[in-house]
Amino acid sequence: MPGVSLVGSGSACLSATLSNEALSHLVDTTDEWIVSRTGIRQRHLAAAEDSLGSLAAQAARQALAMAQVEAEAVQLILLATSTPDDLFGSACQVQAELGATRAVAFDLTAACSGFVFALVTAAQYIRAGAFDTVLVIGADVLSRWTDWGDRNTCVLFGDGAGAVVLQASDRDRLLGFELCSDGTLNSYLKLPYQATPEPLNADLAVQKGTFAPITMNGREVYKFAVSRVPEVIEKALFRADLTTQDIDWLLLHQANQRILDAVAERLQVSPERVLSNMADHGNTSAASIPLALDEAVRAGRIQPGDTIAAAGFGAGLTWGSAIFQWG
Numbered sequence: 230m231p232g233v234s235l236v237g238s239g240s241a242c243l244s245a246t247l248s249n250e251a252l253s254h255l256v257d258t259t260d261e262w263i264v265s266r267t268g269i270r271q272r273h274l275a276a277a278e279d280s281l282g283s284l285a286a287q288a289a290r291q292a293l294a295m296a297q298v299e300a301e302a303v304q305l306i307l308l309a310t311s312t313p314d315d316l317f318g319s320a321c322q323v324q325a326e327l328g329a330t331r332a333v334a335f336d337l338t339a340a341c342s343g344f345v346f347a348l349v350t351a352a353q354y355i356r357a358g359a360f361d362t363v364l365v366i367g368a369d370v371l372s373r374w375t376d377w378g379d380r381n382t383c384v385l386f387g388d389g390a391g392a393v394v395l396q397a398s399d400r401d402r403l404l405g406f407e408l409c410s411d412g413t414l415n416s417y418l419k420l421p422y423q424a425t426p427e428p429l430n431a432d433l434a435v436q437k438g439t440f441a442p443i444t445m446n447g448r449e450v451y452k453f454a455v456s457r458v459p460e461v462i463e464k465a466l467f468r469a470d471l472t473t474q475d476i477d478w479l480l481l482h483q484a485n486q487r488i489l490d491a492v493a494e495r496l497q498v499s500p501e502r503v504l505s506n507m508a509d510h511g512n513t514s515a516a517s518i519p520l521a522l523d524e525a526v527r528a529g530r531i532q533p534g535d536t537i538a539a540a541g542f543g544a545g546l547t548w549g550s551a552i553f554q555w556g
């Protein structure tokens with residue numbers, strides 16, 4: 230059975246930033262409140278002319294360049310997103326923009342767990358021998374669906390995109406994983422479609438509406454994350470026949486610095502081994518893990534051969550962990 234290697238990473242650079250101070254002119258909040266409760270100092274926002282697809286393609290191009298892989302060599306593009314430009318999916322637009330003419334492309338939606346779910350899904354195609362070169366992209370423009378008058382949520386989110394290239398290899402560097410869902414907790418975090426009936430005739434009505442802004446029960450999401458995330462990482466480590474002592478980096482979905490700290494403490498991982506770009510980016514949903522990965526790779530923090538325990542968690546609710554070696 231072929232193994233899986235992660236051979237390149239990339240991310241999109243969004244120049245527009247919104248500081249906590251600027252946010253405090255939109256809603257009743259302060260820099261001090263946001264920093265002390267979340268660790269976020271600013272977030273990057275997509276420009277009005279940016280599409281989700283163009284940000285995803287930008288991250289993908291960087292990842293392909295690092296991997297020294299031509300777009301024509303990519304056989305599968307998995308785009309993890311909850312904010313496509315088109316409800317029919319945005320992956321094919323990314324395929325076209327990249328010129329990845331041989332690739333099949335589709336979207337995968339698992340909110341903030343999307344990147345981990347897509348990484349594991351892509352790895353199964355490689356292990357099965359179906360494809361040997363795959364692009365996995367996590368991208369979200371949650372600013373489109375944020376209620377900018379709701380201080381409970383608008384301080385948390387930012388926009389971004391990150392990508393990795395996976396290739397078939399002799400040694401399998403995806404060492405273990407575990408994925409979970411619990412739809413009974415769905416109401417804690419939602420971006421729901423809301424419709425009213427539009428009659429077509431006396432007997433028939435169709436639904437007409439739009440998506441309502443993000444709603445969140447912050448305290449319940451917090452409790453869920455700090456209990457379930459350590460558990461799922463330990464299960465994935467068990468499958469990899471490793472312990473937390475064996476990992477070089479803990480790479481969690483960047484939701485809240487306090488969640489990162491609490492999970493690291495439960496797993497007894499020292500703060501120097503926890504990757505965080507919360508302060509600069511906030512929560513970029515499916516983009517957060519590949520974005521933090523790419524920044525750490527480009528900064529020379531993550532080195533080839535380093536073992537990384539990644540974990541995503543979010544709406545669904547969904548959560549999952551993948552343990553892998555970089556490079």
Ligand code: ACO
Pocket residue numbers: 257258259262263266267340341380381382384385418445447448450451484485488512514542543544
């Ligand atoms: N500025 C100032 N005050 C605020 C703000 C704000 N931006 N937001 C809420 N408050 C107020 C509340 O109204 C409340 O006031 P009250 O006591 O008068 O009612 C007070 O601050 C405390 O509110 P709490 O909700 O108890 O604050 P908490 O300490 O729990 O922090 C937070 C809130 C940051 C949202 C926290 O619960 C959290 O991080 N939860 C996890 C959220 C998360 O990670 N979501 C995303 C994960 S999934 C995904 O990525 C899509």
